Amino acid sequence: MIAELQQFDTELFLKVHRGLSNGFFDWLMPLVRNRFFWAPLYLFIIAFCIRQYKKQGLIMIGMILVTFAMGDLIASRIIKPNVARIRPCNEIRLANKIIHRVPCGSGYSFPSSHATNHFAIAIFLIGLFYKKWKPILPLGLGWAFLISFAQVYVGVHYPIDTFAGAILGTCIGLFTFYLYKKIKPIT
Template sequence: MIESLQQFDVELFLKVHRGLANPFFDWLLPLMRNRYFWAPLYLFIVVFSFIEYKKKGWYIIGMLLVTFGIGDALASRIIKPLVGRIRPCNEMTLTDQIIHRVPCGSGYSFPSAHATNHFAIAIFLIFVFYPKWKPVLPIGLAWAFIISFSQVYVGVHYPIDTMVGAVLGTAIGLCTAKIYKTIQPQQ
């Protein structure tokens, strides 16, 4: 069962990584997974939270940092070392099939911390901002999805790594949103 699931994961990985290869994705998707590319968005979220939510903005940003911290700790420091799955770009059996679009890194692959963190942040922000800003739902989900998809396309994660990261991040985002709802000050 595990072997057939791993085989499916490798086949799906290759369909995305090699099968969807094109110059536009080769340019765009490495950018989508780059944290510096998103720095203006992160700054906007901080400024928006303070301007629009005043005192609650401190709670939003604080819980956003907690959300990120929990996601990153669970994915990178707890689960990855326990599972120890090799990244596809470091997998010896895939050496001749990998297109090197970004540096591979030496860490483990499962689950994707990018997917975990960005889905956690997106879900948290959706629950906080949705009552006033309905477009945050499709925008937040699309943002987290494109970052997760990019991880597979550039060759640093298998699809199951990002899917599990998305599920884990969603659970974290839901939990921290629930905590936020109970501790937020009334305005």
């Protein structure tokens, strides 16, 4: 069962990584997965929360940081070292099939920390703002999905890595939103 799942994952990885290869994605996807690319969005969220919600905005920002920290801790420090799955770009059996679009890194692959962190933050933000601004749902999920897709496209994660990260991140985002509501209900 595990061997079949890994084979399916590898085939799906190659369909995305090689099969969807094009010049536009080769330019865009490395940017999308780069944390500095999203810095203006992060600054906007900070400024918006402080300007619109004052002291409550500081709590919101604090909870976003807690959400990120939980995602990173659980994915990178707890699960990855225990699963120890090799990244596809470091997999010897795929060496002739990998297109090197970004540096591979030496860390493990499962789950994707990018997917975990961005889904966690997206779900938390959706919880915060959905009642007042419905477009946050497709925008937040689309943002997290795009970053997760980019991880597979550039060759640093298998699809199951990002899928597991999305599930883990969703759970973390729901949990931290629940904590936030216990600390300070939305007005």
